[in-house]
Amino acid sequence: MKAKVLLLMCVALVACLVTLGTASYQPNRTTWEYKILPDPHEAELNKLGAEGWELAGVKDYPYSLNGMAFLKRPK
Numbered sequence: 001m002k003a004k005v006l007l008l009m010c011v012a013l014v015a016c017l018v019t020l021g022t023a024s025y026q027p028n029r030t031t032w033e034y035k036i037l038p039d040p041h042e043a044e045l046n047k048l049g050a051e052g053w054e055l056a057g058v059k060d061y062p063y064s065l066n067g068m069a070f071l072k073r074p075k
Helices: 002-024 042-050
Strands: 032-038 054-060 067-074
Touching: 032 042, 042 054
Parallel strands: none
Antiparallel strands: 032 067, 054 067
């Protein structure tokens, strides 16, 4: 009988530790801010790159000289 009670207490303790461990665990997540740059030019992109912006994507319009650049950087 004592062995069953001890086993039950151990199981309850492990369950509590697992629950506390997973509830308090939050992975380090980077939050981002975004910028859309219409008709980007190299000088603008270089300046924004120096400010920490990273080119995330480009949209090019067929039959047009214009496009868009999508940038992101950590907040």
